[in-house]
Amino acid sequence: MPKMNLSHFEAAFLFSLFTSVVMGIVTKSNDRDRLHYGIYTFACFMVALFGLGWLMYFGHG
Amino acid sequence: MAVKEKEEKQPAVPIGAWAPAVALGWLIPGGGHFLLKRTGRGVLLLIAVTSMFVCGLMMRGYMFQPQTGDLLTTLINVGGFVGDVAGGILYLLTVWLGYSQPDVAGHVHDYGTKFLVVAGLLNILAMVDAFEIAAGRKE
Numbered sequence: 001m002p003k004m005n006l007s008h009f010e011a012a013f014l015f016s017l018f019t020s021v022v023m024g025i026v027t028k029s030n031d032r033d034r035l036h037y038g039i040y041t042f043a044c045f046m047v048a049l050f051g052l053g054w055l056m057y058f059g060h061g
Numbered sequence: 062m063a064v065k066e067k068e069e070k071q072p073a074v075p076i077g078a079w080a081p082a083v084a085l086g087w088l089i090p091g092g093g094h095f096l097l098k099r100t101g102r103g104v105l106l107l108i109a110v111t112s113m114f115v116c117g118l119m120m121r122g123y124m125f126q127p128q129t130g131d132l133l134t135t136l137i138n139v140g141g142f143v144g145d146v147a148g149g150i151l152y153l154l155t156v157w158l159g160y161s162q163p164d165v166a167g168h169v170h171d172y173g174t175k176f177l178v179v180a181g182l183l184n185i186l187a188m189v190d191a192f193e194i195a196a197g198r199k200e
Contacts (some may be wrong), residue, residue, distance in 0.1 A: 001118060001119060002119060003119060003121065004116060004120050004169075004173075005120075005169055005170060006120065006172065008172075009124055010105035010118070011169070011172040011176075013070065014112075014160040014176075015113075015172075015175070015176065015179070018107045018110070018180075018183070019113075019179065021105055021106075021108075021109040021182065022106060022109050022110065022183040022186055022187065023186075024192040025102050025105055025106060025187075025190070026186045026187060026189065029199055029200055030200070032102055043196075055084075056074055
């Protein structure tokens with residue numbers, strides 16, 4: 001089994017991507033809403049990721 | 062005047078209608094959707110859950126064992142074990158083929174452990190979705 005060595009950002013990006021796909025599929029009842037909700041969830045993950053990243057950056061001074 | 066809200070009781074669905082879809086959904090991520098002829102969604106679920114699990118394995122994530130002890134230890138280990146087992150055939154193959162990794166310190170391994178557990182939890186969501194489709198509560 002090859003080893004995967006990801007940075008925090010890469011790991012969080014992949015996590016967000018896979019989770020958003022599943023959340024989009026299981027939550028809504030038609031394909032249009034599923035796509036929109038999947039994109040919305042992914043965007044929320046990204047905002048949280050960058051937001052928390054900058055927060056920690058400024059928090060450390 | 063107090064208004065009593067009537068709770069809508071949904072009729073019980075016979076177990077034979079949903080059990081095969083839920084069981085297949087556990088064994089193969091997206092399998093329940095395939096059985097219910099929702100192929101597109103099944104393929105996406107299969108790809109998403111399997112990719113997440115395989116990424117977890119390649120990051121050398123740790124497979125939880127159902128250890129008990131104090132409350133936190135029990136919660137983490139039993140909860141993690143349930144999440145791992147929910148991966149279905151992915152979990153079984155990993156254990157049978159000896160890809161289960163020991164617990165190692167490091168952020169990549171830690172992410173891997175989370176990926177493995179969350180892949181199982183996402184599969185549980187897919188199983189619930191398959192149940193709702195089989196029960197006729199969702200298209």
